[in-house]
Amino acid sequence: MNNGNPPKEPDRPKGPNENDPTQRGEESLPVPQGDPGEVIDVRRGMFGARNGGDTSGYGGLVRTVRLPGATPRPYGGWFDEVADELEGALEEQGLDPEQVIERTVVDRGELTFHIAREHLPRTARILRDDPALRFELCTGVSGVHYPGDQGRELHAVYHLRSITHNRLIRMEVSAPDADPHVPSIVDIYPTNDWHERETYDFFGLIFDGHPALTRIIMPDDWQGFPQRKDYPLGGIPVEYKGAQIPAPDQRRSYT
């Protein structure tokens, strides 16, 4: 889902209403609150691999995988203070907070700001420099690949620590597979130099403005980006009586 459009419901198997769990006994289901979350995948069946007939009876299962969605105010504790300060500082710089912060998620006691990628450097600078925010320490960037999250396949996740205020927040930006560009924040947090190279190395996210974006862990001439979910694992075809041992991502597994 993109830019706040309502998440598109995955196609459910069509059938008579009495067989549809969403139509039956609706009053007994918990009432969905606010944003139902970010759909990252729709899984079918139970065992992943689809090579061969399904004799388990679980083949018809359809499960939508959602990450926790936007949280309405108040966020609780110091989260509101940080959000207020950030929004205020963005406005001071002439930016519309609603355009910059796509979504704010509070989950498991952690605060996440989903930032529009074009506004990442300015937001990071505010988070670092504003005396009320003062996130001096960036713990690097972690890439995540969600091939099922249309238009937002590649995520870059930054954890920022404020030693002054003893706080930790998460900043998340996304880029589509077709245009894997995210602005670099090396000039704001020089520590991200190697971290951005690592994320580029494994996910193919191109950090625009990085002084020397080259592979860091994998060999220089490596093809492809190994941590992407669609990267073929290969494996070693061990043959035994005509059977081949499949690569780990081709095996039956609990999904």
Place this chain on the structure above:
Amino acid sequence: MSTTHAPAGIRETTEGTVYDVTGGDWDELAAHAAKSDDERIIVNMGPQHPSTHGVLRLILEIDGETVTEARCGIGYLHTGIEKNLEYRTWTQGTTFVTRMDYLTPFFNETAYCLGVERLLGIEDEVPDRANVIRVLLMELNRLSSHLVAIATGGMELGATTVMIFGFRDRELVLDLFELITGLRMNHAYIRPGGLSQDIPPGTVDALREFIKKMRKNLPEYDALATGNPVFKARLQDIGYLDLAGCMALGATGPILRSAGLPHDLRKAQPYCGYDTYDFDVPTVDTCDSYGRFLVRLEEMRQSLRIIEQCVDRLEPGPVMVEDKKIAWPAQLALGPDGLGNSLDHIKNIMGTSMEALIHHFKLVTEGFRVPPGEAYAAVESPKGELGVHVVSDGGTRPYRVHFRDPSFTNLQSMAAMCEGGQVADVIVAVASIDPVMGGVDR
């Protein structure tokens, strides 16, 4: 070999002459190099295995004895652990993460398990005894890691006595690890929800014996090195990185504390009940290698204090969460053929309870499901902030696990510490960073 090639070991490239030091005649190489009046040469230090840091390659541009530019080549120890984790259950993940920074296995395991526990929402349900043992093992591990840092650092200076002493005392810690977990390294002992098993009988006595020995041994490092003029001359003002540099480069741990900032996650964001222990965070304000040595030495004394408090706190109790949907089904027991599932458990699942057998099978082969979402857990490892970013898609296997290894981040500051200094001081500076390439490359 074809005769049209240049003499072995010397190649002309667009970047200038490259001397290949593998093979070739050294006299010939030296004579060739002396012919050009350019003092500026680029030296590849490595890829080699300096002490126990792992395989690291330093690329130094030197002008005479002065390092004008320094760069690191890393990746030689990359084993794809983060990718591998995505094809194993959440519990099996501990066997992978323990191998990342192989000198701090318990920190890797604890950080990973804290992340998984946060995703599961069972942070508060981990039993007290499990937390005390986690703290105990982490502090023992801090001792062994710092001992290696000091020992190999000493050896790189030629101070082999420091090395012998360090490894002698580390052996005492590894003996305790072996007693408690069965393994000297790569333990996979800390599991999501608690521990894989309880500590064996006799551990408390062994710990008390160890504390007594270490109380005697730790001052020896002081006597050997702290006031030693040669040691001080080699370390003081070398590898200088001040607070501003630390913050910009994200350096944490002893490097940050040697710049005077008492930042320690055990105090700032306590986990595993660290807020209930009595200990100090040592700092110095020298910003150099000598300061880092002093910080490590004092941290070892503080660790010993914490270990003492842990031993006093070990109350009998469970070491795994009560939730049978998460807790490993069998407690291990020592049988005539070694450590394995306890006979009582085997008797129960094979003889009396079909449901228990199904449960055991499901939990061991399939694992437990973790609700979708992401979490970040961080612990203060001997090297600095060890952070784990875990993402779940609701399945029985991690969707993504990323380790923010402190060695990886701290090694970046190598250039800032070495440039402008002498070649010989590069070794001292790198040793004071204490990078472990297993953690850097993962």
